[in-house]
Amino acid sequence: MTRTLIIGAGAAGLMCAAHAGPDTLVIDHAKAAGEKIRISGGGRCNFTNMHTAPDNFLSQNPHFAKSALSRYTQWDFLDLVQAHQIAWHEKTLGQLFCDRSARDIIAMLLAEMEKADATLQLQTSALDIAKTETGFRVTLETHGKRRTITPQHIVLATGGKSIPKMGATDFAYRIARQFGHAVTQTRPALVPLTVEDRFKPLAGTAAPARVWTETCAPFEEAVLFTHRGLSGPAILQASSYWTDGAPLWIDLLPDTDLAVDLKAQKKSYGRKALTTALARHLPQRLVDHLASELALTGNVADQPDAGLDDLAAALAAWKVTPTATEGYRTAEVTLGGINTDGISSKTLQSKTVPGLYMIGEAVDVTGWLGGYNFQWAWSSGWAAGQAI
Ligand code: FDA
Numbered sequence: 001m002t003r004t005l006i007i008g009a010g011a012a013g014l015m016c017a018a019h020a021g022p023d024t025l026v027i028d029h030a031k032a033a034g035e036k037i038r039i040s041g042g043g044r045c046n047f048t049n050m051h052t053a054p055d056n057f058l059s060q061n062p063h064f065a066k067s068a069l070s071r072y073t074q075w076d077f078l079d080l081v082q083a084h085q086i087a088w089h090e091k092t093l094g095q096l097f098c099d100r101s102a103r104d105i106i107a108m109l110l111a112e113m114e115k116a117d118a119t120l121q122l123q124t125s126a127l128d129i130a131k132t133e134t135g136f137r138v139t140l141e142t143h144g145k146r147r148t149i150t151p152q153h154i155v156l157a158t159g160g161k162s163i164p165k166m167g168a169t170d171f172a173y174r175i176a177r178q179f180g181h182a183v184t185q186t187r188p189a190l191v192p193l194t195v196e197d198r199f200k201p202l203a204g205t206a207a208p209a210r211v212w213t214e215t216c217a218p219f220e221e222a223v224l225f226t227h228r229g230l231s232g233p234a235i236l237q238a239s240s241y242w243t244d245g246a247p248l249w250i251d252l253l254p255d256t257d258l259a260v261d262l263k264a265q266k267k268s269y270g271r272k273a274l275t276t277a278l279a280r281h282l283p284q285r286l287v288d289h290l291a292s293e294l295a296l297t298g299n300v301a302d303q304p305d306a307g308l309d310d311l312a313a314a315l316a317a318w319k320v321t322p323t324a325t326e327g328y329r330t331a332e333v334t335l336g337g338i339n340t341d342g343i344s345s346k347t348l349q350s351k352t353v354p355g356l357y358m359i360g361e362a363v364d365v366t367g368w369l370g371g372y373n374f375q376w377a378w379s380s381g382w383a384a385g386q387a388i
Contacts, residue, residue: 001023002023002024002025002150002151003021003022003023003024003153004021004023004024004151004152004155004388005025005027005126005136005138005149005154005155006024006026006118006155006157007027007126007154007155007156007158007171007172007175008026008027008155008158008159008171008172008360008362009027009028009034009120009122009157010028010033010034010035010036010157010159010360011034011036011037011109011360011374011377011378011381012157012359012360012361012376012378012380012381013026013028013158013359014026014033014106014109014110014112014113014381015112015378015381015382016155016157016357016359016381016382016384016388017113017116017118017385018109018115018118018385019116019382019385020155020384020388021116021388024116024117024118024119025118025151026113026118026120026121027120027121027122027124027126028120028124029122029123029124029125029167030122030123030166031123032122033109033110033120033122034109035166035167036159036163036166037102037105037109037374038102038103038106039102039166040102040374041097041098041102041371043101043102044097044098044101045098045101045102045104045105045374046095046096046370046371046374047077047088047096047097047098047105047371047374048074048077048078048096048371048372048374048375048378049074049093049094049095049370049371049372049375050074050090050094050096051093051094052073052074052094052371052372053069054069056368056370056372057365057367057368057372057376058240058335058365058366058367059340059364059365059366060184060339060340060364061340061364063345064340064343064364064365065345065365065379066345067345067383068346068376068382068383069379071379071382071383071386072382072383073379074096074371074375076378077375080108080112081105081108084104084111086098086099086100086104086108087099087100094370094371095370096371121140121142123143124142125141127139127140129154129175131179134150134152135150135151135152135154135355136150136151136152136154136355136356137149137150138150138151151355153355153357153388154355154357155357155359155384155388156171156172156176156338156357156359156362157172157359157360157362158171158172158362159172159334159360159361159362160333160334160362161188161328161334162188162191162328162331162332162333163328163329163330163331164328164329165329172337172338172358172362173338173362176362179350179352179356180342180353181342181343182338182339182341183336183337184339184364185336186334186335186337187334187336188239188325188326188327188328188330188334189331189332189366190236190237190239190332190333190368190369190373191239191325191326191327191330191331192228192229192230192231192236192239192325192326192330193230193231193323193324193325193326194228194322194323194324195228195230195321195322195323196323198289198293199225199226199230200227201285201288202286202289203226203227204226205224205225205283205286206224206225206232206283207222207223207252207283207286208220208223208254208255209221209222209223209234209252209254210250210251211223211234211235211238211248211249211250211251212238212248212249213238213242213247213248214246215241216241218251219233219234220234221233221237222234223235223250225286228326229322230322234250236369237368237369240333240366240368242325244324245321246321247319247320247321248319248320248321248322249317249320250318250320251317251318252282252286252315252316252318253281253282253312258312258315259311259312259313261280261281262277262303262311262312263305263308265277265300266300266301266303269300270299270300270301271300271301272299272300273298273299273300274291274296274297274298274299274300274302274303274311275287275288275296278290278296290318294314296311332369333361333366333367334361334366336364336366337361337363337366338358338362338363338364340363340364343358343363346383347383347384347386348363348380348383348384357387357388359377359380359381359383359384360377360380360381361373361376361377363380365380
């Protein structure tokens, strides 16, 4: 007998399975559980962030994530990691990674699930789900064979739409809609942005920067120029706030008072070319690009102080208008999802369909880059598991 059916053996589903009580079945259409965990963090899984707080998440309801995040915190997950003797380190900005391999996190979750006596069935899909008086009737299919189960609870944990090549689907949104739940507009997030061809010669250039959009405060991390446009952590962060057609701004010298520096250089080495003066602070290829974009010519001494002030101001808020995102093919997450209005923030249960739970990335809660999305998966999976 299956009391609880969890659909999706990713981060949230596996966590939920470890806490959902007896007779829990987890299904996944993939050949292996936790595939996104496996590839995350360059194979080392940035499994949480020490600074996790509700402010690090985007949602139409910014309060929604508070309950689960405060009841199952980054420190709770870290305790679990340590109990399993998984070696870890802080890389930067509170981001915690495995020393060895992301597979350690998957093994830990599978062990926790087994300890709770939950069953995992891979290469299995839920074909249809219907409500009954006492729960649900679900048709499952494994290797072409069909069977029907009647669980009391269903947990939608199939994640978002990013990386369809890895089996991402809109399943959770479809089922949520079937049961009367609204789904907010979804779009790729934590994703590189494309820019017209003029950036091509810069491909491979990286620089520390501050990046912001009309709707977000600056993110101070690296920017990477690519063949298609812009990437790097600061761009991925800002991409979650970027909308089609909007500009973003890049402070190319976040730690330098360029006007002061250029005026000092004007006094001591005035005969130096302006581009040479800039190359003290920026990669040469970027300086070459800026020289043609901003028509920078002449020596530093040729520039009036006001001109140097203007140049410093231009580089402190360099405006770029991307043409698009790279899309779900490379996005780390999906922004938006099942509207939180219809879900209890404490239990993650539907407010209108008793027994239906929605967790993880499928819900309209999207974290910043840096381990926040996994923390949401752990916290929401745990909260639903407790309630079941
Ligand atoms: P998740 O996607 O993990 O799991 C969903 C599961 O459902 C999958 O196993 C899938 O096969 C299954 N499924 C989908 N449709 C189904 C269907 N119709 N039937 C049956 N099964 C179905 N985050 C972070 O915090 N730190 C990091 O380091 C990274 N790194 C990272 C790298 C890359 C390349 C990506 C793409 C993403 C990240 N992320 C990340 C984001 C993180 O991976 C993501 O937010 C979580 O995995 C979401 O957990 P879920 O359990 O909600 O979905």
